[in-house]
Amino acid sequence: MIFQNKLITWYLIHKRDLPWRHTNDAYVIWLSEIILQQTRVEQGLPYFNKFLENFPTVTDFAAASEAKVLKLWQGLGYYSRGRNMHNTAQIVVNNYNGIFPTLHDDLIKLKGIGEYTAAAISSFSSGEARAVVDGNVFRVLARYYGIDTPINSPEGKKQFFKLANELLYTEDPALYNQAIMEFGAIQCKPKSPDCSICPLNIECYALKNNAVGQLPVKLAKAEKKHRYFNYLVSTVDDKILVRERQAGDIWQHLYDFPCIETTGFSTEEDETLEFTVKSNFGGETEITFISYKKHVLTHQIIHVRFFALKNYIFNFNKQKELNWVSFNTLDELPQPNVIRNFIEENF
DNA sequence: AATCCGGGGGG
DNA sequence: CCCCCAGGATT
Structure with missing residues (x-):
């Protein structure tokens, strides 16, 4: 003993x-x-x-x-x-x-x-x-x-x-x-x-045995995946368009913004982004870049761009997970840090 | 057995 | 930049 x-x-x-x-x-x-x-x-x-x-x-x-x-x-x-x-x-x-x-x-x-x-x-x-x-x-x-x-x-x-x-x-x-x-x-x-x-x-x-730095032994971890999120930020009066995240991905049941994920941020991929935006929100839709943030999780590195969304047509039937909420309501909703930080920096 | 799931502190 | 933290669930 x-x-x-x-x-x-x-x-x-x-x-x-x-x-x-x-x-x-x-x-x-x-x-x-x-x-x-x-x-x-x-x-x-x-x-x-x-x-x-x-x-x-x-x-x-x-x-x-x-x-x-x-x-x-x-x-x-x-x-x-x-x-x-x-x-x-x-x-x-x-x-x-x-x-x-x-x-x-x-x-x-x-x-x-x-x-x-x-x-x-x-x-x-x-x-x-x-x-x-x-x-x-x-x-x-x-x-x-x-x-x-x-x-x-x-x-x-x-x-x-x-x-x-x-x-x-x-x-x-x-x-x-x-x-x-x-x-x-x-x-x-x-x-x-x-x-x-x-x-x-x-x-x-x-x-x-001079092995303090070598123990314990741990198997190598999987490499982090890179993901590219394009968040579309839209406010009207005191309300903002949010999405509740669903099962099958990170941040389940937390709230973020409508998001279009691409395979990168290259010029070519940005054309895909614009096409996707227009097919979802109408041909007149415009997006303007606001800011970029790198967000690191255990198994993925998320490259986040925020865009202001303008001149769009919004179809609730097609986008059921989206919702307009007031900023006061938003404060009561759980959000991932990258979203929380963006809101505090911009509103 | 391998992968996924956050965010922050410290070397 | 890399590692680790009073781990667990899912595939």
């Missing part, structure tokens, strides 16, 4: 004071865990406070509209987390009488809760003996034990999951889980950790 004891001892001295560590309410822990998926603590903290303020209980959460949830989520990214939370809150109210489950086997069935989150909520709220395996745990174990199996391969996931559960300190799973994650976040951090002050530096495989 040397490994576990040292981690816990380190944790009790160095842990940050974070609000979700003061509760064992599964609902509150769920809020924090979903928000913190692929998200740094400092980035997620204001969102955690905002959600808890707006939805003190899971019943409050379930009663809200999906748009309200996504509006609160705006700017945090990975919006399926918000949609899944909305669904899960309603399942908890309808099937669990509004009492948030605390057992792994119940939690894992809920949308947006996978192995990591089920282990986190169950151990933190009910003390269930489930080891968390997140990015921090991968890194600490890979370095300490010198495991070079890629952490994003199926074998790697199985191997690390098995080891993590063997190491779990079953006398206090919650404490141990918090300890190893905090240790990974603060001491055994991704880049240039200060191993001279690490309590595990004597036994650490990576430090002994």
Whole structure:
């Protein structure tokens, strides 16, 4: 138990004071865990406070509209987390009488809760003996034990999951889980950790073998795709033409503008753009360039051009997803950051 | 097994 | 510029 004891001892001295560590309410822990998926603590903290303020209980959460949830989520990214939370809150109210489950086997069935989150909520709220395996745990174990199996391969996931559960300190799973994650976040951090002050530096495989910078191993990611969005901006009086994005692409159920996607911004492709604009909005339609923005996502780089749309004919029957909204209404609708920023810069 | 899903901070 | 972040769902 040397490994576990040292981690816990380190944790009790160095842990940050974070609000979700003061509760064992599964609902509150769920809020924090979903928000913190692929998200740094400092980035997620204001969102955690905002959600808890707006939805003190899971019943409050379930009663809200999906748009309200996504509006609160705006700017945090990975919006399926918000949609899944909305669904899960309603399942908890309808099937669990509004009492948030605390057992792994119940939690894992809920949308947006996978192995990591089920282990986190169950151990933190009910003390269930489930080891968390997140990015921090991968890194600490890979370095300490010198495991070079890629952490994003199926074998790697199985191997690390098995080891993590063997190491779990079953006398206090919650404490141990918090300890190893905090240790990974603060001491055994991704880049240039200060191993001279690490309590595990004597036994650490990576430090002994000068491999701290090489572990953990990760399989190469797919190359980012380039996409070219031509947004058509149209305002009449205090209203603006918006589109609700649908399933099958990024930013599902968020709002942007009518958009014509092309394969590039070359002269030839711009002729295609103009042709498409006129066939959709009438032959007299004119577009004038406003601004360009590059927007980078995990798997795509989106080149965004904004155009002012003029002299067009608008057919609601052909363009069902489009809608006129006032700027006041728009402020209540969830939007991707690139749209939000454009609106704030131009209106 | 591979790909998709955001946005921001830090080296 | 590149990497990573209290991952999960879909194909």
